[in-house]
Amino acid sequence: MADTANPFKFDNSYARLPSRFFARVEPVPVSQPGLIAVNRDLARELCLDPDWLASGQGIETLAGNRIPRGAESLAMAYAGHQFGQWVPQLGDGRAHLIGEVRDTNGDLRDIQLKGSGPTPFSRRGDGRAWLGPVLREYIVSEAMHALGIPSTRALAAVTTGEAVFRETALPGAILTRVARGHVRIGTFQYFYARNDHEGLELLLKHVMDRHYPEAGKSGNPALAVLNSVVCGQAELIAKWLGVGFIHGVMNTDNMSVACETVDFGPCAFMDEYAETKVFSSIDQGGRYAFARQPDIALWNLAQLATSLLPLIDGDSTKAATLATDSINQFPDRFSGCFDRVMAKKIGLGELRSGDGEIIHELLKLLELHRIDFTHAFRALTSDSGKQDGESGFAQLFAHPSDAAEWMRKWKARLGQEGSGEDRQRALMRAVNPAIIPRNHQIEIAIEEACNGEFLRFHRLNAALQRPFEERPEFSEFAAAPFPHEVVTQTFCGT
Ligand code: AMP
Ligand code: MG
Numbered sequence: 422m423a424d425t426a427n428p429f430k431f432d433n434s435y436a437r438l439p440s441r442f443f444a445r446v447e448p449v450p451v452s453q454p455g456l457i458a459v460n461r462d463l464a465r466e467l468c469l470d471p472d473w474l475a476s477g478q479g480i481e482t483l484a485g486n487r488i489p490r491g492a493e494s495l496a497m498a499y500a501g502h503q504f505g506q507w508v509p510q511l512g513d514g515r516a517h518l519i520g521e522v523r524d525t526n527g528d529l530r531d532i533q534l535k536g537s538g539p540t541p542f543s544r545r546g547d548g549r550a551w552l553g554p555v556l557r558e559y560i561v562s563e564a565m566h567a568l569g570i571p572s573t574r575a576l577a578a579v580t581t582g583e584a585v586f587r588e589t590a591l592p593g594a595i596l597t598r599v600a601r602g603h604v605r606i607g608t609f610q611y612f613y614a615r616n617d618h619e620g621l622e623l624l625l626k627h628v629m630d631r632h633y634p635e636a637g638k639s640g641n642p643a644l645a646v647l648n649s650v651v652c653g654q655a656e657l658i659a660k661w662l663g664v665g666f667i668h669g670v671m672n673t674d675n676m677s678v679a680c681e682t683v684d685f686g687p688c689a690f691m692d693e694y695a696e697t698k699v700f701s702s703i704d705q706g707g708r709y710a711f712a713r714q715p716d717i718a719l720w721n722l723a724q725l726a727t728s729l730l731p732l733i734d735g736d737s738t739k740a741a742t743l744a745t746d747s748i749n750q751f752p753d754r755f756s757g758c759f760d761r762v763m764a765k766k767i768g769l770g771e772l773r774s775g776d777g778e779i780i781h782e783l784l785k786l787l788e789l790h791r792i793d794f795t796h797a798f799r800a801l802t803s804d805s806g807k808q809d810g811e812s813g814f815a816q817l818f819a820h821p822s823d824a825a826e827w828m829r830k831w832k833a834r835l836g837q838e839g840s841g842e843d844r845q846r847a848l849m850r851a852v853n854p855a856i857i858p859r860n861h862q863i864e865i866a867i868e869e870a871c872n873g874e875f876l877r878f879h880r881l882n883a884a885l886q887r888p889f890e891e892r893p894e895f896s897e898f899a900a901a902p903f904p905h906e907v908v909t910q911t912f913c914g915t
Contacts, residue, residue: 435497445494448485457580494517504672556594560882571680652754715752770845
């Protein structure tokens with residue numbers, strides 16, 4: 422008989438791991454759950470009924486007040502390096518993995534509530550989230566997905582009717598996050614640091630079954646998984662850089678081995694291009710600045726490699742050599758991915774020698790003249806078929822002539838493509854967004870939501886679902902901030 426009261430068909434692979442992998446704990450009910458949003462397309466992709474999720478029972482479930490049948494709520498254990506400092510015990514301190522469901526492709530997807538109450542890993546935290554970070558994660562994770570960048574997703578957001586105390590009392594909220602998996606580099610570190618060889622083996626098998634089944638057939642599965650994560654992270658970070666995304670808190674506990682973007686704490690997209698750009702209020706040293714992200718990814722991968730050593734080879738010298746060779750692929754991998762991402766952004770279908778230089782010179786030009794990153798590539802998209810003298814790109818400069826020399830080189834190179842202007846423009850249009858989640862718009866949406874007005878939040882999400890289209894009705898979201906609107910910091914006070 423169809424179970425209309427429970428649309429979830431759980432298949433909880435993580436809960437089948439030994440009990441030391443997690444703490445079994447349920448969300449703590451909240452007084453007055455209220456629906457903010459259900460992501461209807463994602464619900465359908467997960468074989469869930471969006472109408473049910475938006476119903477009274479659905480909202481109770483999304484708030485953690487009602488545990489659906491088949492759920493096995495748990496908080497995952499992990500460790501990690503936070504800003505380079507080793508922390509042996511982190512874990513989900515305010516999140517509950519309620520279970521895993523199969524999507525329309527048959528892939529397992531985690532359903533996790535975030536902000537759903539304390540767990541044994543909460544340390545001094547309250548286990549809650551306030552509305553601001555919940556809306557930020559909803560907006561940015563869905564925008565990342567729409568931009569074609571692997572990311573955890575947002576299935577729903579609800580208010581709790583309860584206050585959360587940060588510096589002041591703020592409205593509480595819960596996000597329902599969907600991920601291909603929540604195993605982080607820090608999860609491997611957790612077992613490695615405890616000398617738990619069996620734990621490491623079981624974790625590797627879990628990750629392999631779920632994300633890298635082909636690694637299981639290789640002669641050295643641990644090394645094959647490491648190689649896959651090295652490649653996946655190189656591609657991911659290159660894509661971040663291609664849209665001006667700054668993660669902000671690339672600690673090893675925030676790096677997914679499934680290579681999705683995860684944890685949207687103090688993240689932001691930059692407006693004006695600057696390699697050293699940092700938004701996070703707690704990143705004083707600029708450790709996670711925009712252009713440092715590939716180096717940090719490599720540092721994080723080295724921590725993963727270390728944790729996998731015992732599984733790579735019983736002979737520690739041999740294991741170290743193999744692991745080092747694996748992570749040493751990262752810089753070239755990353756450069757290759759980055760050049761391909763950037764080449765498309767300037768209309769080049771294939772990379773030739775000298776193209777890296779053109780890309781590098783463009784970025785230097787943007788930085789020197791403080792040009793809006795998103796507008797620059799969108800203007801180049803429009804310029805690609807035009808004659809000299811009517812360039813929208815040059816108009817972004819205080820002195821348009823400053824763009825002339827680079828434009829000449831670029832046009833000359835485009836002329837060698839042989840793909841035709843229409844194809845070039847189509848290529849550029851498909852990778853250069855008109856709309857990104859600009860920080861000032863997110864902040865205004867949050868501010869208005871705190872006053873009970875969610876219209877801007879919904880409109881911003883709608884605009885970001887089709888980021889490559891120019892839609893006049895959403896032109897306010899395509900605009901760069903006026904000087905008085907610029908938001909320079911994002912707060913981790915999540
Ligand atoms: P994050 O900076 O969000 O990656 O969180 C780092 C660690 O702190 C994780 O173990 C979180 O679960 C935990 N944490 C963050 N905020 C809270 C909170 N309000 N209550 C309990 N634990 C938290
Ligand atoms: Mg985290």
